[in-house]
Amino acid sequence: MPRIPPSVFRQALRTDPLLVPLLPVTRSLSGAQAELRWLRKEVPKPKLPWAIVQRSNYRPLQYILGDQPFLDLSIKCAEGTLIPRWETEEWIARIKPFISNVKIIDACTGTGCVALSFNGTGSNIVGIDIDTSCLSLAKFNQQSNRCDDIVHWAQCDILNWTDDLHHVCKGVNFLVSNPPYIPWEEYTKLDRSVKNFEPQLALVGDLEFYNALVHNLLEPNLNTCDGFVFEVGNVNQIHHVRDLVKKHGWNVGYLMDSAGYHRCVVGWKPDGRFDFKKLCDFVY
Amino acid sequence: MLPIRSISKLIRCFSNTAGVSIKRNKLPPRPKVSEDEIEEVFIKGGKWWAESKYRWKLCQLEELKFKTNSNFFKINKTNSKVQLTHIPTGLVVSSQATRSREQNRKHAREQLAYKLQELLDPENSRAKALRELRIQKKHSKVKKTKKKYKLLDEEKQKQKELEKNEEQEEMIFKFE
Numbered sequence: 001m002p003r004i005p006p007s008v009f010r011q012a013l014r015t016d017p018l019l020v021p022l023l024p025v026t027r028s029l030s031g032a033q034a035e036l037r038w039l040r041k042e043v044p045k046p047k048l049p050w051a052i053v054q055r056s057n058y059r060p061l062q063y064i065l066g067d068q069p070f071l072d073l074s075i076k077c078a079e080g081t082l083i084p085r086w087e088t089e090e091w092i093a094r095i096k097p098f099i100s101n102v103k104i105i106d107a108c109t110g111t112g113c114v115a116l117s118f119n120g121t122g123s124n125i126v127g128i129d130i131d132t133s134c135l136s137l138a139k140f141n142q143q144s145n146r147c148d149d150i151v152h153w154a155q156c157d158i159l160n161w162t163d164d165l166h167h168v169c170k171g172v173n174f175l176v177s178n179p180p181y182i183p184w185e186e187y188t189k190l191d192r193s194v195k196n197f198e199p200q201l202a203l204v205g206d207l208e209f210y211n212a213l214v215h216n217l218l219e220p221n222l223n224t225c226d227g228f229v230f231e232v233g234n235v236n237q238i239h240h241v242r243d244l245v246k247k248h249g250w251n252v253g254y255l256m257d258s259a260g261y262h263r264c265v266v267g268w269k270p271d272g273r274f275d276f277k278k279l280c281d282f283v284y
Numbered sequence: 285m286l287p288i289r290s291i292s293k294l295i296r297c298f299s300n301t302a303g304v305s306i307k308r309n310k311l312p313p314r315p316k317v318s319e320d321e322i323e324e325v326f327i328k329g330g331k332w333w334a335e336s337k338y339r340w341k342l343c344q345l346e347e348l349k350f351k352t353n354s355n356f357f358k359i360n361k362t363n364s365k366v367q368l369t370h371i372p373t374g375l376v377v378s379s380q381a382t383r384s385r386e387q388n389r390k391h392a393r394e395q396l397a398y399k400l401q402e403l404l405d406p407e408n409s410r411a412k413a414l415r416e417l418r419i420q421k422k423h424s425k426v427k428k429t430k431k432k433y434k435l436l437d438e439e440k441q442k443q444k445e446l447e448k449n450e451e452q453e454e455m456i457f458k459f460e
Contacts, residue, residue: 031365034380061383069384086364086385093386258324 001027018048021056025193035061058193070113073145077111081134082202084113087257088178088231091264092117094255095229098274099123102173102226107158107213110202112138114176119147126152126168131201159212172221174274175228177213180205182233207240214244222248226272230265238265242284253280306417312410315397322396323369324389368392375399 008029012019015033022032035055042065043051051064062068062077069075070084071093077083092114101122106115109127111134118125129135135153142151156165183206187195194203210230218225232238232254242252245267253276255264268274277283364385367378377399379392401409 030378030380031363034365038383069382069387071386089386 018052021052025055025058038065059197060193063197071117073113073116073141075111075113075116075141076137076144078133078137079197080131080199081137082110082198084111087259087261087263088114089117090257091229091231091255094279095266095276096121098276098279099174102273103171103224104174104176105169105172105217107175107177107217108179108202108209109138109153110134110178112141112153114178115151116141116145116147118176119145119149119151122149123174124150126154126172128154128156128158128165128168130155130157158216159208161216165216166220169217169221171224172217173224173226175213175217175225176230177209177228178231179209179213181209181231181237186233207237210237210241210244214241218245219248225269227268227274227276228266232262232265235262238262241265241267246284251277251283253277253283255279256281306413306420308417311413311417312408314394315401315410317370317393317397317400321371322393323371325367325369364388366392368396370396370400373400373403375403 004023004027009020009023012023012029012032015029016036018036019029019032022035023029026032026035036052038061039048039051039055054064055061060083062083063079066078067074067076068084070089075084096118099118099121103124104115104118104126106112106118106125106127109115109129112127115125115127115138127135127138129138132155135155138153154164154168156162156168158165180201180203182190182203184204187200187204190203210232213228213230218228230241232241238254242265245252249270250267251270252265252267254262255266257263266276266280268276364383365378365380366385366388367376369376375396377392377396379388379395381391382388398409398411402411406412
């Protein structure tokens with residue numbers, strides 16, 4: 001990483017001394033200014049020094065302020081759950097118009113942002129997570145954002161096939177998931193603010209999650225399930241899901257995000273209720 | 285022949301010094317930019333990605349690239365900064381106004397539209413109208429304060445005169 005030139009530090013000191021501790025974290029003056037502006041706006045004045053010290057120790061801003069805007073929702077974030085990312089926001093905004101009046105299952109919910117953003121489509125939504133603290137946070141978010149649709153939460157481990165999981169997933173029409181998809185080698189190279197503060201449980205994982213999603217959630221419900229969208233981190237994962245699903249005759253494509261990375265693998269039944277062909281950036 | 289005074293009155297009638305007052309509800313409409321002319325860049329995304337019509341072709345290229353070398357991962361970051369480039373003119377606008385990226389995108393588009401309009405049509409632009417509205421408001425404020433203090437001063441002077449008169453009357457009374 002290139003070091004920040006001292007002239008930038010001097011400039012920061014001249015404009016506002018409080019910018020200086022934020023500079024090594026944001027690595028740019030404009031970023032530091034924006035973060036300080038948000039901190040000043042949302043943190044009460046006596047707590048501001050504490051917040052700046054926290055931020056200079058690389059704690060994510062969302063944990064300090066307590067929430068993150070996600071589409072038109074405001075999602076509460078706390079330590080132990082993953083902060084919702086803009087990539088997720090983007091693909092949900094693209095997929096949402098295709099969906100109405102179905103049963104949706106959101107595996108690995110975390111804060112519940114994916115499940116809650118499908119509110120307003122008249123759907124029956126179930127959010128699944130392994131962690132109970134995440135689920136209580138998701139429930140809180142559901143109440144604070146006033147959801148009209150039916151939203152349920154269930155504590156299941158998707159990696160192991162159990163009767164509970166079978167019962168919860170019965171009759172699902174549409175599967176969404178943002179599973180942990182960063183392989184261990186990549187995890188060690190992540191940003192300090194992500195590595196030190198965000199839960200490893202929600203980040204580290206690879207093909208085993210896609211195996212589980214297909215074998216435990218999709219294949220038992222092949223009659224009712226018409227489509228799925230899984231967030232991915234790289235092309236290998238897309239190819240893996242494609243190979244798993246192709247034998248059932250499903251169509252598979254993927255979405256790119258606006259930073260130029262492969263972001264989602266999308267699958268749909270040839271004669272089902274969804275047709276994602278227009279949506280996908282590439283169809284196999 | 286008309287007397288000079290009347291001519292000056294006539295001139296005053298037609299001159300613009302009285303000011304064409306701009307009204308809040310009659311501003312020029314908000315400018316818009318078409319999406320085809322914009323290139324969007326996400327600064328911290330690592331590799332930039334253009335939202336352009338060549339997206340499809342780029343995807344196919346990527347597909348070829350990944351067949352040969354598939355060790356390509358991305359890193360999830362929480363950053364909301366958005367930068368827009370207007371391709372025909374080369375104008376660049378970046379926005380980091382809020383913590384929500386979607387809102388920043390909207391904000392940047394708005395900003396770009398304003399700038400473009402001012403560049404292409406500075407006479408009838410909304411930005412100019414807004415600026416004039418602000419100046420107008422400032423002037424009216426100054427006028428109001430001047431009026432207020434004038435009135436106050438007059439009242440004070442009146443009171444002083446009254447007091448003086450009273451004093452004089454008292455003095456006269458005492459002497460008597």
